[in-house]
Amino acid sequence: MKFSLIPCVLVGLACSPSSALVSSRWKSDSETKTILPTAVTGDVTANFKSACSLDGSQLSAINNTAWDWWYFDAVSPDAKSNVVITFFTASATGFPFLPSPMVTQFELHSLLPNGTIFNVFIPAEEAVITTEGEGSSGDFKGANASWIGTPDLKHYKIVVNSPANGVIGTFNMRSVAPGHYPCGPVRSGENMMVAPEIGWANAVPDGIADVDFTLSGTKVAWKGVGYHDKNWSNQPFTDNVASWYWGHGRLGPYSIVWFDTLGADGKEYVSSYVSKHDEIVVSSCDAGSIKVRPSGVNSEYPPKVSTGNPGGFTIEIDLGKEGTMNVEVKVAAVSLQGLTLYTEWVGTMTGNVDGGKQMTGVASFEAFKVTV
Ligand SMILES: *[C@@H]1O[C@H](CO)[C@@H](O)[C@H](O)[C@H]1NC(C)=O
Ligand SMILES: *[C@@H]1O[C@H](CO)[C@@H](O)[C@H](O)[C@H]1NC(C)=O
Ligand SMILES: *[C@@H]1O[C@H](CO)[C@@H](O)[C@H](O)[C@H]1NC(C)=O
Numbered sequence: 089m090k091f092s093l094i095p096c097v098l099v100g101l102a103c104s105p106s107s108a109l110v111s112s113r114w115k116s117d118s119e120t121k122t123i124l125p126t127a128v129t130g131d132v133t134a135n136f137k138s139a140c141s142l143d144g145s146q147l148s149a150i151n152n153t154a155w156d157w158w159y160f161d162a163v164s165p166d167a168k169s170n171v172v173i174t175f176f177t178a179s180a181t182g183f184p185f186l187p188s189p190m191v192t193q194f195e196l197h198s199l200l201p202n203g204t205i206f207n208v209f210i211p212a213e214e215a216v217i218t219t220e221g222e223g224s225s226g227d228f229k230g231a232n233a234s235w236i237g238t239p240d241l242k243h244y245k246i247v248v249n250s251p252a253n254g255v256i257g258t259f260n261m262r263s264v265a266p267g268h269y270p271c272g273p274v275r276s277g278e279n280m281m282v283a284p285e286i287g288w289a290n291a292v293p294d295g296i297a298d299v300d301f302t303l304s305g306t307k308v309a310w311k312g313v314g315y316h317d318k319n320w321s322n323q324p325f326t327d328n329v330a331s332w333y334w335g336h337g338r339l340g341p342y343s344i345v346w347f348d349t350l351g352a353d354g355k356e357y358v359s360s361y362v363s364k365h366d367e368i369v370v371s372s373c374d375a376g377s378i379k380v381r382p383s384g385v386n387s388e389y390p391p392k393v394s395t396g397n398p399g400g401f402t403i404e405i406d407l408g409k410e411g412t413m414n415v416e417v418k419v420a421a422v423s424l425q426g427l428t429l430y431t432e433w434v435g436t437m438t439g440n441v442d443g444g445k446q447m448t449g450v451a452s453f454e455a456f457k458v459t460v
């Protein structure tokens with residue numbers, strides 16, 4: 089099944105197709121919200137049904153179990169380096185991988201070409217989030233870090249000027265793959281839950297990312313395979329996830345995003361995405377639409393917390409009429425390790441559709457092993 093751009097229309101609200109022609113109409117819809125560094129008390133609501141503002145803030149506020157963040161990454165064409173940037177509006181009790189109780193934090197980590205990992209968290213005095221059309225912008229004051237996205241999700245620019253923390257530079261990205269939700273394309277009324285109580289919206293499944301940073305005096309500048317998404321919940325992450333495989337990459341002409349998780353309820357939840365020439369080939373959360381399994385060393389599934397890191401992943405994706413895509417992802421390097429629970433890698437991909445022409449590419453991917 090092929091989707092072309094599906095207009096997002098909300099009755100009574102000027103939320104319109106992704107076209108530069110209507111961007112002036114979006115202007116009037118822009119909405120700004122300020123998030124403070126301390127959590128609120130009491131209940132907060134989370135949106136799990138899309139409403140024409142894919143990249144906006146999806147929680148009414150951040151209480152002590154809530155988390156909502158904007159994630160960007162890029163992997164270099166030689167799969168030896170990456171840059172990962174996250175703008176957090178999250179409680180450390182909701183998402184226990186945060187180093188401080190500040191709700192508003194900026195993080196940048198990078199696998200440098202010499203194999204060293206640079207990682208810094210910078211607290212922000214407040215975060216000002218603006219939603220315009222499907223896109224968003226955020227200003228993390230005091231951290232001197234911000235992103236600006238266009239209403240049609242096609243361009244993103246991150247600027248960081250935090251010399252006190254050793255980070256200066258920019259991340260510019262042009263999307264080459266339409267955004268999507270866990271089960272389908274960008275339009276109103278889509279389910280945004282990728283797993284129980286976990287929201288996910290993928291603004292840029294694949295983009296040409298131009299990174300240009302100075303990190304602790306080291307120049308990091310290249311053009312690579314970029315990505316941007318956001319996830320959120322008003323419930324603690326670890327209440328709902330047992331293990332989780334996620335990643336993205338570019339394989340020949342295809343842009344691929346995979347997600348395969350075991351919920352704390354013991355069920356498997358998946359989301360598959362493949363696009364080609366800026367058109368969606370498949371975007372599905374149906375059981376059987378995708379299967380991701382560890383491969384090589386330590387390929388036990390489901391993984392235990394004590395299971396070592398795998399050598400890679402095997403991915404099988406149902407492309408409908410186009411056949412079955414088989415991808416082998418191979419670890420090139422660990423780009424972040426959080427205790428034994430969390431690992432993020434950069435790596436290479438090889439694959440084909442129905443045993444056809446072998447294609448190659450690079451990928452950025454991660455695994456969580458939370459319980460079991
Ligand atoms: C935050 O809000 C959610 C949703 O109403 C609620 O389930 C949760 O208990 C609240 N957390 C705290 C710490 O009050
Ligand atoms: C943020 O920018 C201001 C103005 O350029 C500068 O004085 C300040 O030191 C910067 N903050 C950090 C954390 O680098
Ligand atoms: C969720 O969050 C992780 C950690 O920041 C991020 O790498 C990933 O892209 C997100 N994916 C999904 C499917 O929620």
Ligand SMILES: *[C@@H]1O[C@H](CO)[C@@H](O)[C@H](O)[C@H]1NC(C)=O
Nearest residue numbers: 200202203204303304305306
């Ligand atoms: C790699 O580069 C970083 C930043 O310049 C430096 O701090 C680190 O010592 C280098 N590591 C190695 C193994 O040379």
